[in-house]
Amino acid sequence: MKRIFNFSAGPAMLPQSVLEQAQAEMLDWNGSGMSVMEMSHRGHEYMSIAAEAEADLREIMGIPSNYKVLFLQGGASSQFAMIPQNLLRGKGTADYVDTGDWSDKAIMEAKRYGKVNVVASSKIGNYTSVPAFDTWTRDANAAYLHYTPNETIRGVEFGWIPETGDVPLVADMSSTILSRPLDVSKFGLIYAGAQKNIGPAGLTIVIVRDDLIGETLPGTPTMFDYKIHADNESMYNTPATYSWYLAGLVFKWIKQQGGLAGMATLNQRKAQKLYTAIETSGGFYHSPVAPDCRSWMNVPFILANAELDKSFLSEAAQQGLMTLKGHRLFGGMRASLYNAMPEAGVDTLVSFMQDFAKKNG
Ligand SMILES: Cc1ncc(COP(=O)(O)O)c(C=O)c1O
DSSP, rough: OOEEOOOOOOOOOOHHHHHHHHTTTSSSSSSSSSGGSSOOTSSSHHHHHHHHHHHHHHHHOOOTTTTEEEEOHHHHHHHHHHHHHHHHHOOOOEEEEOSHHHHHHHHHHHHTTTEEEEEEEEEGGOOOOOOGGGGGGTTTTOOOEEEEEEEEETTEEEOOOOTTSSOOOEEEOTTTTTTSSGGGGGGGGEEEEEOOOOOOOTEEEEEEGGGGOOOOOTTGGGGGGGHHHHHHHTTOOOOHHHHHHHHHHHHHHHTTHHHHHHHHHHHEEEEEEEHHHHTTTSSSSEEOGGGGGGOSSEEEEESSSSGHHHHHHHHHHTTEOOOBBOTTTOOOOOOOOOOOHHHHHHHHHHHHHHHHHHHHH
16 A cells, blocks of 8 residues: 655645545444435434544634524535625625635625625735734724635645624635644634544534524525524534544544644644755745744745756655645645645655755755
8 A cells, every 4th residue: 555645735645544544444334234425314323423533623722602603515615605604694895814825716706795805915015924913904894804814725724813893704714624722612603624623525614603503694595594503413414524533533533632732733833844844945945925924834935946846846756745736826836735634745756856956956
């Protein structure tokens, strides 16, 4: 069996022990004689899997009891519409922070449902920084404030949580959820597509304060109403059963790693190693992102000589270092270091980068 180090931005690596457990349980889950894939979502076996996954997520994130945890489908992209549909609640305006391509998509979608007030944007600087909070032009009557704590494409991450007072804070945590401890009570709503730090694609997690749901815009489809999903424990329709089960195995794995504090220590160390390699390369590699907002999860870097990009990628692939090509919007390289990327993957990448620079510098 061959396993590579996959630096993809998502779908991304899963912990090997999780895949092995899923493999062992594939044909017969816990003596049921069935694969989890074959179970009715309303049967007692599957209900126990679903409930345990939610309980474990609540435990590792410390989710307060007045928050609903929803296991939905449609990707984070559906949330770009569901959030205004559910959270505008009679208010015409929502605040949005624009720190990259994903923020921008969320803004474009929200504009279909109400007035969007872009409180700050780093577009002019090619989305390589986070605008200082004291420059934000917030609307005190906004229905909510939406931001993207980690912009996956350009690797820009907030090191702080905006203080928005009574205006509920909404966060697209697709590429940073579960990477470190978080005070959930500071948020009105957190959402994330699963395919980076949670599990396989097909599942989207929404954590929402219960007083914010139940008042949708007229015409909102039933499937886009958080209250419907909350009242039906995410089983109004058939959920993504297998992805939910695998997410549950990932939550147990996180617990074994020392929870989110353990993940944070590991993630910070992995990111530090890679940024140090970039910084100490004498200009052979550089990071385009402002130092105070460099992501732990997605590390873009540029080779000073772009003509070497092709050979960098092919020689890296020969060492099992895959999917390092930067996003088509940005170019260069990008290494995504989600929770399941082993530290050995980063060590191998760093030594490859050093050798490559020596050979070609
Ligand atoms: C920050 C962020 N938001 C939203 C999305 C879109 O997620 P999905 O493909 O689950 O709709 C992504 C996907 O990479 C992302 O990184």
